[in-house]
Amino acid sequence: MKTFTSFVVDDIFEARQLLINEIKNNHKELDIIGEASSVVEAAKFLKTNKPDILFLDIMLGDGTGFDILEII
Numbered sequence: 001m002k003t004f005t006s007f008v009v010d011d012i013f014e015a016r017q018l019l020i021n022e023i024k025n026n027h028k029e030l031d032i033i034g035e036a037s038s039v040v041e042a043a044k045f046l047k048t049n050k051p052d053i054l055f056l057d058i059m060l061g062d063g064t065g066f067d068i069l070e071i072i
Helices: 013-026 039-048 065-071
Strands: 004-009 030-036 053-056
Touching (some): 004 039, 013 030, 030 039, 039 065, 053 065
Parallel strands (some): 004 030
8 A cells, every 4th residue: 555644734732633643543645744823833744744635734833835846
């Protein structure tokens, strides 16, 4: 089975952990390589890491998930 790398961004810790747990329990083909709680944190990580899939919250404390897409 092919695996894909993924990255999760959500500013609400509980929501982020819930999504990560759901992915780990139900999608063995996805390997979570990182997580972030802000646009800045995500941008720093994504400068050097290139996951196959991004799980982005729309509204973050310092911007939006679309801001992250524009940065990368």
